[in-house]
Structure formats: structure tokens, C-alpha cells
Amino acid sequence: xxxPPWPKGKKLVHLDLKGAPPKVEYLHKLxxxxxxxxxxxxxxxxxxxxxxxxxxxxxQGTAQPAYSQEEVLSMQEFAKSKGMEVIPLVQTFGHMEFVxxxxxxxxxxxxxxxxxxxxxxxxxxVKLVMEMLRQVVDLHPGLNTLHIGADxxxxxGEGEESxxxxxxxERTVEQLFLSHxxxxxxxxxxxxxxxxxxxWDDMMRGxxxxxxxxxxxxxxxxxxxxxxxxxLDLDKTVSLLEKYHSASMSDVWAASSFKGSTSVFTCVxxxxxxxxxxxxxxxxxxSLSAGINLKGIALTGWQRYDHLSVLCELMPVGLPSLAACxxxxxxxxxxxxxxxxxxxxxxxSSVEVEAIEWTSGVDSFPGRRLAGLIVELNSLLNSxxxxxxxxxxxxxxxxxxxxxxxxxxxxxITMPIQDQASIYLAVLQQKVTTLREEMVQFYPESTVxxxxxxxxxxxxxxxxxxxxxxxxxxxEIVP
Numbered sequence: 001x002x003x004p005p006w007p008k009g010k011k012l013v014h015l016d017l018k019g020a021p022p023k024v025e026y027l028h029k030l031x032x033x034x035x036x037x038x039x040x041x042x043x044x045x046x047x048x049x050x051x052x053x054x055x056x057x058x059x060q061g062t063a064q065p066a067y068s069q070e071e072v073l074s075m076q077e078f079a080k081s082k083g084m085e086v087i088p089l090v091q092t093f094g095h096m097e098f099v100x101x102x103x104x105x106x107x108x109x110x111x112x113x114x115x116x117x118x119x120x121x122x123x124x125x126v127k128l129v130m131e132m133l134r135q136v137v138d139l140h141p142g143l144n145t146l147h148i149g150a151d152x153x154x155x156x157g158e159g160e161e162s163x164x165x166x167x168x169x170e171r172t173v174e175q176l177f178l179s180h181x182x183x184x185x186x187x188x189x190x191x192x193x194x195x196x197x198x199x200w201d202d203m204m205r206g207x208x209x210x211x212x213x214x215x216x217x218x219x220x221x222x223x224x225x226x227x228x229x230x231x232l233d234l235d236k237t238v239s240l241l242e243k244y245h246s247a248s249m250s251d252v253w254a255a256s257s258f259k260g261s262t263s264v265f266t267c268v269x270x271x272x273x274x275x276x277x278x279x280x281x282x283x284x285x286x287s288l289s290a291g292i293n294l295k296g297i298a299l300t301g302w303q304r305y306d307h308l309s310v311l312c313e314l315m316p317v318g319l320p321s322l323a324a325c326x327x328x329x330x331x332x333x334x335x336x337x338x339x340x341x342x343x344x345x346x347x348x349s350s351v352e353v354e355a356i357e358w359t360s361g362v363d364s365f366p367g368r369r370l371a372g373l374i375v376e377l378n379s380l381l382n383s384x385x386x387x388x389x390x391x392x393x394x395x396x397x398x399x400x401x402x403x404x405x406x407x408x409x410x411x412x413i414t415m416p417i418q419d420q421a422s423i424y425l426a427v428l429q430q431k432v433t434t435l436r437e438e439m440v441q442f443y444p445e446s447t448v449x450x451x452x453x454x455x456x457x458x459x460x461x462x463x464x465x466x467x468x469x470x471x472x473x474x475x476e477i478v479p
Contacts, residue, residue, distance in 0.1 A: 003282035006329035010040040010296030012087065013322065016260065018047035018098065019303035019311050020451075021064060024071045026442040029366035030315065031079050037326050037345060041085035043147060043298045044075075047098045047307060052135055058102050059132075063446040072139055080142075087145045087198070088136050092129045092184050093118055093177075094153035094203075097307035099128070110162065114155040116306065120180035121161040130187055137192060144196060146188065147224070150181055151200035177203050178215035185220040198253060201225045205240060209247035218248045222295060228257035230276035237280075238287045251293045256281050258325045259318035260302025267378045267455055269313045271321040271351045278328045299325055310454050316367030316442070317353050317374050324351045354379070367442055373435045380431060381459050386424050390462055399470065409473045418470040421463045428463075432456055 013034050015027075022030060031042070048061035051069050060066040067075075076086045091099075097116045100109050108125045110117040118125050137143055157166055157173040165176060185197055201223035204212065212218060223244050227237060244252055256277050259269045285294060299322065302312050323346055327338035342351050347364025349357045358372025380386065389395065398413045432452060439448045 002333045002335075003279075003286045005332045006282065006297065007285055007294055009294055010085070011038065011326065011329065012041045012043045012085075012296060012298040013039045013258075014043045014045065014089075014255075014298050014300040014302075016045050016301060016303040017049040018045060018307050020314055020443055020447045021049045021067070022315065023442060023444065024067065024074070026366060027075055028078050031075070031082060031084065033319070033366055035082035035084060037323055038330060039084060039299075039326070040296070041087060042079055043087050043089055043300075045089040046072075046136070047091075050136060051139075052132070056128075056131060056135065058104065059099055063450075064444045069139060073141075076140060085144065086140065087147055088140055088143070089147035089149060090133055090136050091149035092133070093120070093150045093180055094156075095149060095151065095306055099132075101307070110159040111155050114158075115308065117153050117155050118180075119159055119161065120156075120176065121159075121165060126180075126183060126187070129184060130191075133188065134191070137195075143192075144194070145198060146192075146195050147198040148181075148184060148188070148221070149200060151202050151226070153177060153203055174207050174211055175215070178207075178211070178217055182215055182217045182220065185217060189220060197221045198224050200255075201240070201244070201252075204244075209243060212244075212247040212249065221249075222251045222253060223249055224253035224255050224298065226255035226300070227280075228255075228261035228277055228300065230273045230280070232277060232280035232284070234280060234283050234287065237284050241284070241288060241292055245289070245292045250291055251295055253295050254281055254284070254297040255300055256297060256325065257300045257302070258322040259315075260300065260305075260312035264305045264312070265310050265454070266313055268317050268353055268375055269321050271324045271353065274321045275324050275328050275334045278325045279334065282329065282332060297329070311447075311451060314367075314370075314374065314443075314451070316371035319365055319367070319371070320346060320348060320351055320353050320356070370435070370438045370442060373431070373438055377428075377431045377435055378455070380428065381455060386428070386463075387459060389421065389424065390466070395466070399466070404469050404473065407473045407476050409470070409477070411474050411478050414470045415474060418467050418474075421467045421470075425460060425463050425467065428456065428460055 048059055049066050051066045051072065052059045079086050095116050096118050099105055100115050100118065108119055108122055108128065109115065110119045137146065156162065157176055162176060165171060166173065181199065188195060188197055197220060199221045204223065225237065225240060241252055258274050262269060262273060281297065288294065301315065301318055301322065304311060320342065323342045324334065327341050328334045331338040339351055343349065353371060354375055358375065363369055394413055394417055398410055399417060403409055436448055436452065439451065
């Protein structure tokens with residue numbers, strides 16, 4: 001089914017810097033590519049990569065130092081030179097793990113066991129949020145739009161102060177959420193009246209139009225409705241946008257996904273899955289009533305599900321998906337023409353990253369060789385022979401944990417097991433060495449180490465243990 005192309009409005013690409021923050025040189029190359037692909041702006045989620053100062057300096061990353069003020073400014077200047085707006089995203093309620101994980105700020109959590117949710121009743125919490133926003137706004141000269149997050153505010157209402165607040169006048173968790181966000185939005189408007197404020201919509205999805213109107217939030221923020229699934233529910237999504245419109249929130253945004261939403265630990269994305277998500281968004285845009293002003297769409301590329309989760313797909317392997325999703329929006333369908341344009345823009349043989357012929361062609365997009373190495377190594381790591389080596393007949397039959405512990409082994413069979421494991425280890429080690437040498441050109445050493453420990457070590461460590469254990473057992477019974 002062909003839909004009209006994405007309506008007039010901004011197309012933002014989301015840079016999630018809370019994991020695998022690109023080196024500045026690579027960041028500039030990515031921005032140039034985004035511009036060539038037709039992106040209008042960047043939605044930048046800094047988290048601990050922002051150079052907070054003063055009392056907030058503890059928010060800066062430790063494994064990987066934050067970008068410097070000069071680097072943040074140069075990124076903006078380069079983006080603006082390419083005609084792209086930069087919109088910072090600063091969490092102000094939920095997903096504040098990078099803030100509330102620090103011991104001096106533990107007291108500002110809604111509940112102790114939920115590291116991400118701010119206690120909305122503490123005056124220091126609002127002061128903290130406003131100081132974070134002040135520093136970010138100050139380092140973004142000419143800023144027009146600010147995203148204040150506010151998604152997935154887990155455990156809200158479970159803190160002792162919240163329970164007292166809710167019991168007073170029979171108030172609801174919905175009102176508690178709206179109270180804090182309205183307070184923050186009003187404070188922003190008071191300090192920077194020219195700023196447009198965007199927020200994630202999910203905490204408002206179950207609210208009635210009257211609840212939204214009564215909160216005082218209407219007119220202060222523009223909801224950004226996110227749905228990253230390939231089977232996005234068209235009727236439900238349109239109904240939600242119509243509800244916001246009926247609550248006088250007619251300026252709205254969409255948020256799709258080009259990577260980082262398949263599973264928390266996905267290494268290589270499926271382009272078709274993400275294209276399907278954008279095809280559904282096209283249907284949504286074509287179904288809206290005339291009064292709804294769709295301001296644009298943010299193509300999210302999550303690098304972690306939250307600050308404390310593992311890495312999702314790295315940017316280089318997500319670029320074919322990003323290009324395909326953009327062409328889908330521009331053409332109104334993922335037609336042969338749209339696919340051909342992706343191949344032309346990126347200089348690749350397929351839109352699916354796992355089907356690209358990585359050995360041919362020049363470095364046609366930034367990080368192309370790294371993407372190929374990741375795909376190749378990921379395929380090897382997930383091959384049945386290697387990943388399930390310990391479940392093979394010979395290992396389970398002649399080198400079980402019981403046999404290892406008692407050194408009851410048959411060298412005639414266990415030594416070939418050791419040889420095969422050693423071969424796999426040598427192949428993997430060679431691939432890892434090559435990948436590491438390439439990855440450090442684009443990412444800090446801490447990211448390289450994390451990626452290897454998350455994806456490679458769980459496969460190599462059991463193989464190494466088998467070779468060592470067989471060696472020790474054989475030594476006991478072979479002269």
C-alpha cells in the first residue's frame with residue numbers, strides 16, 4: 001500500500017549518547033551523512049556525556065570522559081552548517097539513572113530501589129533539574145526547542161511523600177505526574193519564554209482530555225508519541241493523537257525507530273523490521289484529521305534501553321536501516337526506487353546489513369568496514385558449532401562436568417575436542433583483534449572493551465575453559 005510521503009515537518013535523527021558515544025571526528029562524519037540522507041535535525045540525548053560543571057560535575061561519565069564544551073559547540077556549529085537544528089533531550093522525571101545512581105543524590109529518588117525516578121516532592125529535586133537544564137541551554141546558543149523526556153516514570157506514587165500527597169483530597173498518580181511536569185515546564189517558560197518544549201507522551205496515554213486540560217500543561221508542551229513496533233496499532237495511535245488534539249494539544253510529534261528497539265541486547269538490526277515501523281507511521285500521518293499539526297518525526301536510534309542496560313546495535317550497523325527508513329518516508333512506501341536510492345547513497349549491495357557484500361567496494365559510508373566486521377563476527381559467534389559447542393555430543397558424552405571433576409576422560413576423544421575448541425578460539429581471536437583495531441577509530445576504548453565483553457567473552461570463555469580443563473585432565477593420565 002502506497003501512502004503519501006511524510007507530510008511537511010522536521011525529520012530528526014536521535015543520537016543516544018548514554019552508550020557508545022562516538023569520537024568527535026566520527027560524530028562530524030555521521031552528521032554529514034545524516035544531512036546527505038535528508039535529516040533536518042538532531043535530537044541529542046547527552047546524559048553523562050554532557051560537560052556538566054560545578055556541583056553537577058559528578059554527573060559526567062567516568063568510564064568515558066564527557067565531551068568538552070568546545071566539542072559540544074563544534075558539533076552544533078557543524079550541524080547548523082548542514083542546515084540541521086540541534087534539540088537537546090534532558091530527562092526531568094523518569095530515566096534519571098545517570099543522575100540518581102550517585103550516592104550524594106540517592107535521597108532524591110522516589111523509592112530507593114528505583115534508580116531512575118525522581119522524587120517530585122523535594123525542592124532540591126526541582127532545583128537539580130533546573131540547574132541541569134540551565135547548563136544545557138547555556139551551551140546551546142540560539143536554541144529554539146528543548147525535549148524534557150518524562151517517559152517511563154516507574155514506581156511513581158510509591159514513595160512515602162507521594163503516598164501522603166495522593167491521600168490528600170483523593171488525588172491520583174496522573175495528577176502527581178502532571179503536577180511535576182507542569183511545574184518544570186512553567187519554570188522553563190519563565191526562564192526561556194522563547195523555547196518550544198517537547199516531551200514523551202506515554203505517561204499521558206491513559207489520561208482523559210479533561211485531566212490534561214485541568215493540569216495547566218496544555219499550551220506549554222508538545223507531546224511526542226513513540227511507537228517502535230513493526231505492527232504499530234494504526235487505530236489506537238490515531239485515536240491517541242486525536243485525544244491530544246481534543247485536549248487542545250494539537251502540535252504533536254511522532255517517534256519511530258531505526259535501531260535499538262528490537263531487544264535490549266540486539267547486535268545487528270533488521271532493516272525490514274524498522275521499515276515496517278515507518279510504513280505504519282505513514283498510515284498514521286495519512287489518517288489524521290486536519291486540525292492536528294504533526295510537527296515532525298524523530299527516528300530514534302537507542303544505544304541502551306536505559307543508562308544501566310547493555311549496549312544495543314552500534315551506529316555503523318544501523319546506518320543502512322536509517323537510510324531505508326528515511327527513503328520510506330520520502331517515497332511513501334519502500335518501493336524499488338526507494339531501495340535503489342539507499343544502495344546509491346550508501347554504496348552497498350543490499351539494504352539488509354547481514355546481506356551486504358562487505359568485502360567489495362570502498363569505505364562508502366562512515367564506519368562501513370566496522371559494520372562489516374561486526375556482522376561477520378556476530379555471525380560467527382552465533383553459529384551453532386561455536387555457541388553450542390558445550391552441548392555437542394562428544395563434549396556431553398565424554399567431557400561432562402561430572403567427568404571433568406573426577407578426571408574420568410578418554411584422551412582419544414577429549415584431545416580432538418580440545419583441538420577443535422582451540423581452532424575456534426584462534427579464529428575468534430583473530431577476528432576480535434581486527435575488529436578492535438577498527439572500532440577504536442570510532443569509539444573510546446571503554447566502548448570497545450564493553451562490546452567485546454558483552455558479545456565475545458560469553459562465547460570464548462567456555463571454549464577457553466574446556467581447552468584448559470582437558471589439558472589438565474589429560475596430563476593426569478597420559479605419560
